[in-house]
Amino acid sequence: MKVGIVGLGLMGGSMGLALKKTQRFERILGYDINPIHLQQALSLGLVDECVSLQEIFKCDVIFLAVPVDGIVKILSEIDAECVNPNTTIIDLGGTKSQINHSISPALRSLFVGAHPMCGTEFFGPKAAFDTLYHDSIVILTDLEQSGAYQAELAKDLFIAIGMKIVKMDSISHDKHIALISHMPHIISYALANAVLAQEDPQTILALVGGGFRSMSRLSKSSPAMWKDIFKQNKENVLHSIAYFQDKLTEAKEFIEGEDWEGLEAFMAQANTLQKFL
Amino acid sequence: MKVGIVGLGLMGGSMGLALKKTQRFERILGYDINPIHLQQALSLGLVDECVSLQEIFKCDVIFLAVPVDGIVKILSEIDAECVNPNTTIIDLGGTKSQINHSISPALRSLFVGAHPMCGTEFFGPKAAFDTLYHDSIVILTDLEQSGAYQAELAKDLFIAIGMKIVKMDSISHDKHIALISHMPHIISYALANAVLAQEDPQTILALVGGGFRSMSRLSKSSPAMWKDIFKQNKENVLHSIAYFQDKLTEAKEFIEGEDWEGLEAFMAQANTLQKFL
Numbered sequence: 013m014k015v016g017i018v019g020l021g022l023m024g025g026s027m028g029l030a031l032k033k034t035q036r037f038e039r040i041l042g043y044d045i046n047p048i049h050l051q052q053a054l055s056l057g058l059v060d061e062c063v064s065l066q067e068i069f070k071c072d073v074i075f076l077a078v079p080v081d082g083i084v085k086i087l088s089e090i091d092a093e094c095v096n097p098n099t100t101i102i103d104l105g106g107t108k109s110q111i112n113h114s115i116s117p118a119l120r121s122l123f124v125g126a127h128p129m130c131g132t133e134f135f136g137p138k139a140a141f142d143t144l145y146h147d148s149i150v151i152l153t154d155l156e157q158s159g160a161y162q163a164e165l166a167k168d169l170f171i172a173i174g175m176k177i178v179k180m181d182s183i184s185h186d187k188h189i190a191l192i193s194h195m196p197h198i199i200s201y202a203l204a205n206a207v208l209a210q211e212d213p214q215t216i217l218a219l220v221g222g223g224f225r226s227m228s229r230l231s232k233s234s235p236a237m238w239k240d241i242f243k244q245n246k247e248n249v250l251h252s253i254a255y256f257q258d259k260l261t262e263a264k265e266f267i268e269g270e271d272w273e274g275l276e277a278f279m280a281q282a283n284t285l286q287k288f289l
Numbered sequence: 290m291k292v293g294i295v296g297l298g299l300m301g302g303s304m305g306l307a308l309k310k311t312q313r314f315e316r317i318l319g320y321d322i323n324p325i326h327l328q329q330a331l332s333l334g335l336v337d338e339c340v341s342l343q344e345i346f347k348c349d350v351i352f353l354a355v356p357v358d359g360i361v362k363i364l365s366e367i368d369a370e371c372v373n374p375n376t377t378i379i380d381l382g383g384t385k386s387q388i389n390h391s392i393s394p395a396l397r398s399l400f401v402g403a404h405p406m407c408g409t410e411f412f413g414p415k416a417a418f419d420t421l422y423h424d425s426i427v428i429l430t431d432l433e434q435s436g437a438y439q440a441e442l443a444k445d446l447f448i449a450i451g452m453k454i455v456k457m458d459s460i461s462h463d464k465h466i467a468l469i470s471h472m473p474h475i476i477s478y479a480l481a482n483a484v485l486a487q488e489d490p491q492t493i494l495a496l497v498g499g500g501f502r503s504m505s506r507l508s509k510s511s512p513a514m515w516k517d518i519f520k521q522n523k524e525n526v527l528h529s530i531a532y533f534q535d536k537l538t539e540a541k542e543f544i545e546g547e548d549w550e551g552l553e554a555f556m557a558q559a560n561t562l563q564k565f566l
Contacts (some may be wrong), residue, residue: 013516018471038531051454055302060397072540083563090353092357093489114377129497129498130498130499131498131499131500132499137477141546148350148498149495149496149498151496160337160381162536165329165521169332174414178340178495178496188492188493188496190494191483191484191487191493192484192494192496192497192498192501193498193501195483196480196501196504197500197502198537198540198544199476199480199504199524199537199543199558200559201540201555201559202533202536202537202539202540202559203473203476203533203536204559204562205536205539205555205558205559206468206472206529206532206533206535206536207468207562208558208561208562209302209468209561210468210532210533211356213565214565215465216465216468216469217469217562217565217566218426218455218565219406219423219426219428219455219469220406220469220566221406221407221426221469221470222407222408223410223469223470223474224469224470224473225508225566226503226504226507227476227477227503227504227507228566230500230503230504230538231502231556231559231560231562232559232560232562232563233552233556235552235554235556235557235560238450238556239549239553239556240483241550242552243547243549246544246547249544250481250544250545251372253537253541253544254538255483255486255487256480256483257534257537258477258483259479259480259482259483259486260475260476260479260534262479262482263475263478263530264475264527264530267311267475267519267523267526267530268527270523271522272516272519272520275516275519276512277512277515278478278482279510279512280481280512281480281482281485281510282477282481282482282485282508283480283508283509283512285484285485285505285509286487286509288490288494288495289502289505
């Protein structure tokens with residue numbers, strides 16, 4: 013079997029490395045729109061060979077690891093008649109509804125929507141590493157719309173690279189993930205900008221400890237990738253920001269009103285998060 | 290020399306372990322208001338002996354490692370006439386202005402205000418470890434008001450446990466730290482509560498990846514300790530929350546208005562934080 017990976021950044025590059033270790037494929041092919049990424053991917057050994065997008069479409073398994081607007085675009089470009097009916101196309105995008113709506117009925121059974129809940133704040137081929145996926149969750153969405161063969165193969169591959177599978181419809185996915193991933197990214201970007209907007213950010217940032225480091229880590233993430241996500245999941249992200257703003261206002265009012273017992277109870281309630289994580 | 294540590298949780302307990310390694314003191318004494326902490330501190334070897342607060346006051350060096358309202362209270366209880374004029378009293382509180390104002394003129398030269406920029410979200414004696422302070426910054430505040438002997442000894446001890454020293458007046462300290470530590474904690478508590486307030490937090494939290502973990506880590510921090518900090522640094526914390534809210538609103542408006550280029554530029558601006566960290 014041959015596998016083709018479109019997009020050779022953190023997610024696609026790490027997928028190449030992880031699949032290589034499974035020894036399931038005789039050849040791992042890669043494609044990236046950025047010629048520098050192609051070079052880097054080859055010299056880092058993320059894929060065996062770089063080929064054209066048309067060559068990728070002939071593979072037995074195709075991973076789409078580009079920003080989510082790119083996934084929609086590539087899916088629209090695949091000519092169903094040129095694709096082997098046993099092909100499995102798996103996307104790794106962080107939103108799922110719009111991608112699912114955009115796929116043509118002729119291709120739908122070949123397609124599996126997947127969202128691996130792992131990543132780092134770094135991006136590009138140099139950020140890739142072989143254990144990125146290990147021990148993380150992958151959410152497979154609207155799996156009943158995929159062909160039985162494709163669904164099984166996808167599950168098999170994700171398990172082979174060490175992932176735990178959760179199934180979900182794409183609408184619930186986008187709602188939940190807005191809250192625990194998309195909105196926290198917006199917060200981190202806003203926090204970074206709140207500090208950078210100060211008169212002398214350098215003096216202030218010379219003092220940072222571990223707390224600020226963890227809160228600002230996500231603000232290093234790729235703007236190009238995240239722009240697409242916020243675009244495709246606009247309504248859910250706005251709702252999630254509103255939930256957060258309400259809670260922040262609650263905390264602020266405790267402080268303004270000097271209701272220290274209320275604030276302590278608010279923090280004790282937040283402490284209960286530990287039970288779930 | 291004898292050192293006495295008041296408060297044997299994460300900060301005080303780790304200070305006991307760190308000072309033991311320096312071999313500067315013949316005896317490390319400890320005190321905690323909580324009898325369970327005393328037992329734990331002894332069995333974990335955080336201090337050599339637990340004694341009364343009055344015994345601690347007789348030590349050559351005294352560390353105050355309790356919540357900041359507790360620091361103010363203890364400083365008011367120290368009878369300047371019973372304290373050796375060569376004593377050095379160092380507090381490790383996360384706010385500095387109110388503590389500095391509360392100390393009596395008779396004790397002022399014996400006192401050094403310090404804020405080690407390290408910690409974890411865990412608390413109590415069991416959270417203590419010997420390298421907590423290593424490689425972190427400690428901010429020494431209003432050092433010109435301390436005696437020359439006390440200032441030198443404090444610097445010496447912090448360097449001996451592996452810290453880097455930054456000097457600052459307590460008013461600037463409280464302003465800067467509100468922004469890079471106190472406000473980010475409020476955000477983390479509010480984020481945790483935004484998710485916990487959902488209909489089925491368990492289902493949502495089963496999906497979390499590394500992003501949410503780092504954003505919610507601080508929400509596990511001690512409510513008792515943080516309540517005092519927000520109380521003592523109320524105005525700066527409220528200003529910092531307002532700065533953050535402005536930036537969050539800016540991001541939200543880009544999303545609402547579908548200004549994706551504006552949003553991308555906002556995120557690219559946040560990316561520049563990396564230059565400073």
